Structures are given as C-alpha cells and as structure tokens.
Amino acid sequence: MAHSEQEILAGLGEIIEEIVGTEPSEVTPEKSFVDDLDIDSLSMVEIAVAAQDKFGVEIPDDRLKDLKTVQDVINFIQK
Amino acid sequence: MFNVPSTPGGAAIRSFGEFQPSNVVTNADLEQRVETNDEWIQSRVGIKERRIAGPEDTVVSMAVAAGGKALASGGMSPEDIDLVIVATCTVQDQIPNAAASVAARLGITAPGAFDVNAACAGFCYALGVAADAVRAGSARNVLVIGSEKLSDWVDWQDRSTCVIFADGAGAAVVSASEEHGIGPVVWGSSGDRADKIFLREGKYLYQEGQAVFRWTTTELYKVALEALERAGVQPSELTAFVPHQANLRIVESIARKLGAPQALVARDIVTAGNTSSASIPLALSRMVGRGELPSGSIVLTLGFGAGLVYAAQVIRVP
Secondary structure (H helix, E strand, O other), X not given: OOOOHHHHHHHHHHHHHHHHOOOHXXXXXXXXXXXXXXXXXXXXXXXXXXXXXXXXXXXXXXXXXXXXXXXXXXXXXXX | OOOOOOOOOEEEEEEEEEEOOOOEEEHHHHHOOOOOOHHHHHHHOOOOEEEOOOOOOOHHHHHHHHHHHHHHHOOOOHHHOOXXXXXXXXXXXXXXXXXXXXXXXXXXXXXXXXXXXXXXXXXXXXXXXXXXXXXXXXXXXXXXXXXXXXXXXXXXXXXOOOOOEOEEEEEEEEEEEOOOOEOOOXXXXXXXXXXXXXXXXXXXXXXXHHHHHHHHHHOHHHHHHHHHHHHOOXXXXXXXXXXXXXXXXXXXXXXXXXXXXXXXXXXXXXXXOEOHHHHHHHHHHHHHHOOOOOXXXXXXXXXXXXXXXXXXXXXXXX
C-alpha cells in the first residue's frame, strides 16, 4: 500500500514526538536527524521499528546510516 | 530400571552475595582516555561510573568473594554445598575451569563444579540448571555465581565499548524448598546472529550497537512475558524487574513493554556498568541490601547477550 509524502511526514512526526518528545511541527523534510532533531543512533533504531509498524516497510540497520534527513526516510518508505 | 532420587520438591533462592572491585572509574576519568564526555555516555548507555578490577582481582577471586558472602548470608557452611556453577565468559584460562578453584578456595570439598558460558545471560542459565538439579535431587544446595572481568577484553582506545563494560561478581545459594521459589526457565538462542557480539581479533569485545538494540528492544519482552506465564505470575504481581544491565535505554525499553508499571526496575548499571553475567545477581544482591526487595518479593530476571542467547525466570526473594 503506497503512502503519500504528507501521510508519511505526519506519521514520522507522531513517531518522533513519542520517542524523543519533539513537536511534530518541527519535523520537516529538510531536517537532519542528528544535527537538527538531536536524534542519536539508538533513537534512529526506535524510529525505524515504529515506522515499520506504521508503514509496513522494513528499514534494516545497515541502511540507517544513509538516512540522514526526514526526506531520506520518506523516500525510503515510498520507494 | 535404575534407582533415582524421588525428591519431587521445589527449589528456592536462600541468599545473595556480591563483590565489586574498589576502583571506581567515572565518566570524567574516561574523558582523559578517549574522546567522549559524561553527557554522551549517560544519554547513550546510562552509566555514571563503573568498577574496574586491578591485577589482584580475577574472575575466580571475585567469584570467591561474592560466593563467600552468599554462603554467610544464607547461614551455610561449605560442607552444605554440593554443586558450584560459575557463569563467566571472561576467564583468562579456559583450563582449568573457574568453578572448581572457587569451590576449593571457599573450603567446599569435592562438589560438582562447572562453568557456564552463556555470555550476559549466564546467570539465568546457571540458575535454571541449579534449580533443575535441586528439584531432581542431583544436589541439595547449589552455589551459583556470575563473575566477570570484562576489562581484560576491552580495547581502551575504543570509545564505543570502553565506556560500557565493567567488572564484578554476584552470587546466590539455591536450596531445596517445599515451595517453588524459582519459576521455569525460558531460554533460547539465535546463533545465526553470532556476528552481532564477538571478540574482535580474538581480544576485544565488539558489538553492533544498533542491531543489538533492535533485538533487545523488540524481541526480548516476549521471552520475559513467557517466563511470567510459565510460572503462573501476572505482571501486576511483580515487585521488580531485574534484567541484564546492558544499557539503561534497553532496560527501560523492555520494562515499558511488560505491562507492570508498579514493578521496580533495576538500574544498577548507573553505578556498576555492564558486568555481563554478574549484572543480574549483583543488582539483586545490592537491591536486597538496600531493602528494596523485601522477603517474598516476586522478581522477573532476563539475561541476554552474545550468541545470541537469552533466558528468563521469576524468582522469590528469600
């Protein structure tokens, strides 16, 4: 099932709020997880697990290092 | 066909004991060695300080110290013990085993004695075997010890691992009991993921942090819940959850999934670091010592580590 970019962005906003407490409005496509959202490597795993539950797309650990921005995750889920 | 003991009784923990080396290494101390800082270490692994053994402390000597305290605390004489099990994965010499030396140094004459290597799950494995031995009549009183000197196997230039691992020992005496004070052990392994935690160059502990984090935080709560179910214990009945002290974020993540918000969660890692198979008995002994686990408390343990291996059971605090 394909998800729209808006749906994924909104979903990621909810996930990130739950995991690190960031306001969903702060989660915009150009944001870097590490530099802008203060999300570390372990929180990225939690986001990947939650995104898998929400969107049904597995994000393996060896791909996490390539997902630097919110847009990267959106693209990964949409591809 | 053969004569076997007909002692279908229970097994229970009689007492605990612990030993920690005196040398405290703080995060500030580690800042002098590698590029790291207190905030980074606390936010990633939850550790403020850990104990690191000197040359005088070995796996055997620390096991003797913890085991001796468990015997004394339980009012046991060396001659009462007929089986000694040492869980460890950090002995320098594979031969001879640690358990026989530990027994001899405690004055325990000619007990059964063997080591268990189930990495950080070692204590739960050893406790499961000890309980089965007592329930089957193969032993009356078993001294179970987790003892680790991880500092011997750490690359002190590697900031991703040297901030985590530490040294220490914890012990329990398991004795025959009318009631079952140790629930069925739920254990398992996943050897297809042996490459997630191993000794790099045969010398230095290495782990794939993200893979280990994903495994521990998504799969292991099911093992813990199965241990509760097998023992007939509801999550709401738990006094405490004492998992392997791997990383505070892993501990808290698993705890949140148990449906036991009233349970005290062991956070011994904050001041003890990750001591592998010693972490669970060390935490239990320290919590009992602080009066946090009154007699009769029901505690869920969960060990997990390199292998990958895991084991869980519920215990009643003596």
